[in-house]
Amino acid sequence: MDTDLKFETFRRQFCLSMEDLCREVFLGNRETIKIKKEGVAVKNLVKILDAALTLSNAKGFAAMSLRDLSREAGLSMGALYTYFSSKEELLHMIQRQSAMVIQVLIDQLRDIDDPRARLRRAIQAHLFLSEILHQWFYFAYMETKNLAKEDHKRAIESELFTEKIITDIMAEGRKAGVFQEVDTGLLGAVVKAMLQDWYLKRWKYARRKVTVEKYAEFVVEFVEAYLLAPQS
Amino acid sequence: MDTDLKFETFRRQFCLSMEDLCREVFLGNRETIKIKKEGVAVKNLVKILDAALTLSNAKGFAAMSLRDLSREAGLSMGALYTYFSSKEELLHMIQRQSAMVIQVLIDQLRDIDDPRARLRRAIQAHLFLSEILHQWFYFAYMETKNLAKEDHKRAIESELFTEKIITDIMAEGRKAGVFQEVDTGLLGAVVKAMLQDWYLKRWKYARRKVTVEKYAEFVVEFVEAYLLAPQS
């Protein structure tokens, strides 16, 4: 079984376009969204969320006024408020959708047994996902501290959860005798940091023309050098 | 010559207390600060900047109102405005001071020749510095996008500059034959990401009781495993 993953096949495999995500947002918020026709609602949610992510990521959610948003989305203030009942709820909506998407990661690891292949796949899937949804990932990272208590807690759990996916693979690999014994807690943390850097510093990698596949390859190689090296 | 660095000796070697930094801020802003007595000004700047960093880092600079700040600092609104003429100037003041501090890094590398020792020292010094000044580093990272154009440019240059310190050491080590040939651009970028993670995720490392010395040791070991490994 070929466990290597190409970015383009990954992209095609999932429904992760702006419209797909906005449809999910619509379905998940039917009670609060006053517009009932799916076609209309989704079309406008695309405009709203696209504008919200663009503006927030440029200058921060708190600094984005709803007037800015109204202009950028091409909808009036009144129209905006038929999709959410407060600015805070808009924040909640985006955050929640970002969190859902993590499920994809888990699915990606099904049916792979070999620890090295699993580690490679986890790194690739995380990076590819964040490449496609970079606006959502960046938002979720930068706005964590603005979230209400419950959402804030969930965001932290989500970070620890994906980190645990990585460290579990390392521990399994160790038990299977293919990896060295390492401090999986620390290694997991810095791997997570490297994965996050990909969407936090897009300007840097874009400027240097590093592709996501190349970055993934590098991270895998780097981590494996440590996990496979003879004990120091 | 012993090139290993202990955190406590590093801490004692520099004048990096809140008061020291605020004195520098005062000296660097004598024209705009209306208060002329150094003693009074520094004492209040400590209160103001301490409060500003605490509040901003908790909920973001944009979300921090000057009323919040006034209450937390224990000074009236009127008093605040004798230290800066607008909220934006306060941002500028903090950002500029954060940037100055990088100079310490460069000084730390003087008089060390051996590439491995230089790399180790650069990593340790960066981490130790950010440990002492974590509030300033966190602020500088998270508020970059709120800066005015000029400050924003400087912040990015500063990131690239410290990254270049790392990649230069790698290149020198390669030339000297002690490191493998690697993609120094990519390795430098992820090392920087790991260094930044230390102050971006304090809650995580604190919870796990990881000390800064231990983290530094781990990063050095991890990077060296890659730089010293036989070619793959």
Next chain:
DNA sequence: GTCTATATCTGGATAGAC
């Protein structure tokens, strides 16, 4: 130098016409 009181404006939220 510091405070209180206040002017001025911005931005979140809503009512009601279309």
Next chain:
DNA sequence: GTCTATCCAGATATAGAC
């Protein structure tokens, strides 16, 4: 379903007393 007009809380910033 969408827009315009408006309300009002809360923010920045300043004036003038002490």
